[in-house]
Amino acid sequence: MITKSADKTPKIEVEVTHIQQVSDIIKRFTFTPVDGAPLPVFGGGAHIVVEMSDGDIIRRNPYSLVSKPGTTDNYQISVRRDDVGRGGSLYMHNTLKVGDHLLVSHPVNLFHIDRRARKHLLIAGGIGITPFLAMMAELEDEVANFELHLSARTDGAFLDELRGLYGSKGSFYRDDHNEVIPLNDLLTGQPLGTHLYVCGPNGMLEWVLRTAEDAGWPSQNVHYERFLAPATGLPYEVNLATSGITVRVGGHQSMLEAIEAAGVDAPYLCRGGACGQCETRVVSYDGELLHNDHFLTEEEHASGTKIMPCVSRFQGRELVLER
Amino acid sequence: MLVEGIKSRPIYHPLEPKPGSRHILVADAEGAEAILELATKTPDGFWDKARILYIPRSAVGKGYEERLQALTPFPLYVGPTIAAAIPRLTKELSDAQMGTQIYLAGTEGLVGQAMIVALEAGVDQGSIQRDHRGSEARRVQCVHCKGITEEVTTQPVKCTHCGLMLLVRDHYSRRIGAFQGVCIDAEQPGTAPEPEEAFL
Numbered sequence: 001m002i003t004k005s006a007d008k009t010p011k012i013e014v015e016v017t018h019i020q021q022v023s024d025i026i027k028r029f030t031f032t033p034v035d036g037a038p039l040p041v042f043g044g045g046a047h048i049v050v051e052m053s054d055g056d057i058i059r060r061n062p063y064s065l066v067s068k069p070g071t072t073d074n075y076q077i078s079v080r081r082d083d084v085g086r087g088g089s090l091y092m093h094n095t096l097k098v099g100d101h102l103l104v105s106h107p108v109n110l111f112h113i114d115r116r117a118r119k120h121l122l123i124a125g126g127i128g129i130t131p132f133l134a135m136m137a138e139l140e141d142e143v144a145n146f147e148l149h150l151s152a153r154t155d156g157a158f159l160d161e162l163r164g165l166y167g168s169k170g171s172f173y174r175d176d177h178n179e180v181i182p183l184n185d186l187l188t189g190q191p192l193g194t195h196l197y198v199c200g201p202n203g204m205l206e207w208v209l210r211t212a213e214d215a216g217w218p219s220q221n222v223h224y225e226r227f228l229a230p231a232t233g234l235p236y237e238v239n240l241a242t243s244g245i246t247v248r249v250g251g252h253q254s255m256l257e258a259i260e261a262a263g264v265d266a267p268y269l270c271r272g273g274a275c276g277q278c279e280t281r282v283v284s285y286d287g288e289l290l291h292n293d294h295f296l297t298e299e300e301h302a303s304g305t306k307i308m309p310c311v312s313r314f315q316g317r318e319l320v321l322e323r
Numbered sequence: 324m325l326v327e328g329i330k331s332r333p334i335y336h337p338l339e340p341k342p343g344s345r346h347i348l349v350a351d352a353e354g355a356e357a358i359l360e361l362a363t364k365t366p367d368g369f370w371d372k373a374r375i376l377y378i379p380r381s382a383v384g385k386g387y388e389e390r391l392q393a394l395t396p397f398p399l400y401v402g403p404t405i406a407a408a409i410p411r412l413t414k415e416l417s418d419a420q421m422g423t424q425i426y427l428a429g430t431e432g433l434v435g436q437a438m439i440v441a442l443e444a445g446v447d448q449g450s451i452q453r454d455h456r457g458s459e460a461r462r463v464q465c466v467h468c469k470g471i472t473e474e475v476t477t478q479p480v481k482c483t484h485c486g487l488m489l490l491v492r493d494h495y496s497r498r499i500g501a502f503q504g505v506c507i508d509a510e511q512p513g514t515a516p517e518p519e520e521a522f523l
């Protein structure tokens with residue numbers, strides 16, 4: 001059953017037609033449109049927001065599309081089970097079954113292939129491989145020059161599949177064998193005109209970005225995707241000045257989710273603090289804004305006039321937003 | 324006035340040291356000053372990864388060669404003309420990799436032409452710095468015959484290829500590294516004003 005959602009972002013109703021266990025903690029889901037109409041096309045690096053009706057909570061999580069760009073009869077996503085997360089991935093793993101219906105957003109791409117590149121160097125950590133799956137299919141089609149370096153916990157079905165698909169273009173590093181991406185050599189040995197793409201856990205991302213900067217890579221050549229899961233924390237209240245209501249944000253809920261649950265339409269694209277779409281003006285506050293996004297500048301964070309409700313929180317006596 | 328209000332001229336900044344695996348510095352004439360100023364700001368080890376290409380031109384005899392050579396353990400390349408130095412730059416870039424930083428300083432002719440070579444080799448814009456020093460002389464392309472006239476200091480100027488009197492516009496082509504020259508007396512040949520020194 002589909003629970004009608006409050007937000008006005010256009011949605012597509014899909015049916016779960018296939019679930020594949022890719023590794024012990026990763027499942028791949030195939031969604032087919034219920035009305036049979038072709039799905040919107042997407043490019044490598046795009047994601048969709050999947051809406052889950054988990055009891056009386058509506059969860060909306062972004063996932064990279066892993067199917068081949070150009071496919072319009074189904075969408076595929078890969079989900080890593082996070083046992084200590086807020087519950088979205090557990091719902092996908094434990095509750096969702098073949099035949100269930102869901103709403104998904106239109107694809108959004110915040111992690112494009114840069115066509116100016118003479119070579120594409122892709123570096124992924126763990127489940128950070130997902131945006132690259134579609135990207136590589138696209139690069140392969142275009143006979144573009146690319147190289148993948150993936151570090152993963154252990155071996156698994158994922159790696160086997162990648163080895164089969166991309167052979168020598170892929171290098172794989174297993175944490176359980178203490179194998180580490182030789183980043184310094186990699187970043188100092190690339191031909192002119194190479195573009196770097198990074199996706200993975202925060203620590204790895206920071207490491208790669210810092211090393212690239214120190215090695216003299218211009219920032220225009222470095223692309224990354226950092227989707228944050230919304231932080232959890234203490235519950236608090238937010239006063240929505242335009243709507244004239246006060247909403248309570250639960251400890252495991254994001255401010256954006258709480259606003260949506262109250263029936264107030266709020267814009268979003270990535271729900272991960274990266275795109276800037278959800279930016280909201282802070283009218284006044286008495287307390288501390290807990291900024292978690294990667295969109296606003298440090299000065300903007302310090303100014304106390306803006307907040308990204310998809311990932312950021314609040315602690316204190318009162319927060320009033322223009323919403 | 325025709326020459327005003329066109330914002331296509333390149334933007335120049337003082338050179339700043341950037342992290343990199345290799346630094347290629349190209350200068351002509353007073354452009355040497357820009358490199359010497361950069362040297363007051365560079366971190367340890369910078370010059371061990373640096374190659375300098377210098378074309379003295381009008382600054383010959385001012386002793387810049389010795390001062391530039393003193394910066395780096397590698398032999399300084401000294402070229403007689405920009406044209407002679409360009410193949411040398413191409414060669415320096417042939418095995419260059421990501422992390423190579425390019426520093427260009429001097430006349431607009433040199434900076435523009437070296438920029439084209441670097442971009443063609445695949446260096447990204449973000450890795451190229453440009454500082455304009457010395458003569459304001461322009462490299463001008465005649466829009467009619469496409470011929471390039473070097474070292475233009477007057478306005479208007481006679482195209483060295485087709486002989487038309489050209490008004491030198493502020494419109495700068497990054498692709499060819501030259502300003503645009505448009506015939507000034509097309510309606511009534513011979514009515515062009517006398518050339519005056521304009522770009523010194």
Ligand code: FES
Nearest residue numbers: 271275276278310
């Ligand atoms: S929805 Fe993208 S930053 Fe909040």
